[in-house]
Amino acid sequence: MSVKYGILTLLSVQENHGYELKIELESLLGIKGKINPGQIYTTLDRLIRDGLVFSVGIDDQERKRYGISPEGKEELARWLLEPVPYYSTKEDFHFKWSCARQIRFAEEMKMLNQQKAMIMKDVMELTKLKTEFLIQGDENKYLLITGTLLHLEADLNWINQVETRNRT
The missing domain is CATH 1.10.287 (Helix Hairpins)
Structure with a gap:
């Protein structure tokens, strides 16, 4: 399971703030309360550093909102098209497929x-x-x-x- 690609998936659907990304990612994974909020924000910082995500401003409740860059969309598409070896957990491919369905991935x-x-x-x-x-x-x-x-x-x-x- 990759928090990075889960966040990219969710941001390709709509811009959002960190806590909402945590809730939606847990829903996408079918788990509740399993992802540390700090992991979301650390991952967002890395994604911003790598040019895959950017800050789109502050919402009306003063929460920082994020969006996906064109490079982020390309990275997500690359990851979705990369086969998952069997020796890796089967859940990796099922998670990837769930992400693809979430964004109605054309490929x-x-x-x-x-x-x-x-x-x-x-x-x-x-x-x-x-x-x-x-x-x-x-x-x-x-x-x-x-x-x-x-x-x-x-x-x-x-x-x-x-x-x-x-x-x-």
Whole structure:
């Protein structure tokens, strides 16, 4: 989970202040009270330093408001299109996909296809290893790889369902 990209996602929808970003980010992640407000402001400071976010002024309650720069939008799009390796937690891709849906990312299908391609590459490599371990008689490694392949198959099925629902 990346607070940086969550903030960029939310700011691409609308300008906002830090505390509201915290609330919306927790909602996007499906958690409550898990993100330290200090983490939001530290991340905002880094995003401003890197030219991805800028201050748009103060609202009527004297809270500093933030917006996303064109460079920030480009960085968000780059991140959304970068496949998530399987050894990373599956939740990373689901979070990224949730961010893409939140902003109605025009290249969502490209993102899904790239993720599928990465999964298929992993499936091919693991299938080869699985066969080698079977021949060697290494039951533990064979079963571990079989389990990983089943998870990858489930991920592919989920992506296919998302694509099918996007077409309707």
